[in-house]
Amino acid sequence: MSADFQHREVITLPARYGKAVRLNRGEAVQVINLYGTQVVDCWAYNAQDISEYMSMEATRVWNQRLNPKVGDSFITSQRHPILTLVADTSPGVHDTFMAACDARRYELLGCKTFHRNCHDNLFEGMRELGVELPHGNLASFNIFMNIQVQPDGITLKTLPVVTRPGDYIVLRAEMDCFVVFSACPQDIVSIQGQGDNTPRDAELRILTAGFPAVPLKGAWVPD
Numbered sequence: 001m002s003a004d005f006q007h008r009e010v011i012t013l014p015a016r017y018g019k020a021v022r023l024n025r026g027e028a029v030q031v032i033n034l035y036g037t038q039v040v041d042c043w044a045y046n047a048q049d050i051s052e053y054m055s056m057e058a059t060r061v062w063n064q065r066l067n068p069k070v071g072d073s074f075i076t077s078q079r080h081p082i083l084t085l086v087a088d089t090s091p092g093v094h095d096t097f098m099a100a101c102d103a104r105r106y107e108l109l110g111c112k113t114f115h116r117n118c119h120d121n122l123f124e125g126m127r128e129l130g131v132e133l134p135h136g137n138l139a140s141f142n143i144f145m146n147i148q149v150q151p152d153g154i155t156l157k158t159l160p161v162v163t164r165p166g167d168y169i170v171l172r173a174e175m176d177c178f179v180v181f182s183a184c185p186q187d188i189v190s191i192q193g194q195g196d197n198t199p200r201d202a203e204l205r206i207l208t209a210g211f212p213a214v215p216l217k218g219a220w221v222p223d
């Protein structure tokens, strides 16, 4: 299926760093887990008004799910769809609960010197596109991150990624938007897969055509 995707740009997302892309409505971005081990944090903003941003809490209401499946959309702080998950070759294990890592998180984990982190990568990625964010956002969509709800229904367990090398997701833009990605620098808590907990590169492809034409769903309302 991937071979049919037409792309206009291929971007390496270097381990521990962030990159932002600008998508036109109807384009998509493919996020490829090259080594199958990497967690990739993601944020999105309306390109016309960056005060409108992708909201994990609004997304969970819209889809009535803890984590998105193919066909589910990501919803903004103004309750508009901004991205739709149109393909996912991974086992479908992602996370919408956990805060992005930031400098303070690494201090709390015992780091005595600066540790690269997803939250600073958010600002750096947008700055590369000439956009200065007025404030941060710890509520990222954590692609490939493996957070399990335990049988008691309330306890969360942080586990390593279960993705295979080359697994990918495709996110379609439902409005002109900036999408920011961070190859999570976390190397203290065991979240990167397959043992060594080492952050690795991922790849981004901006797709113009050839990805699945998944219909856009409306908001959930009670029966």
Ligand SMILES: [Zn+2]
Pocket (backbone or CB within 6 Å): 041, 100, 101, 117, 118, 119, 183, 184, 185, 186
């Ligand atoms: Zn992180």
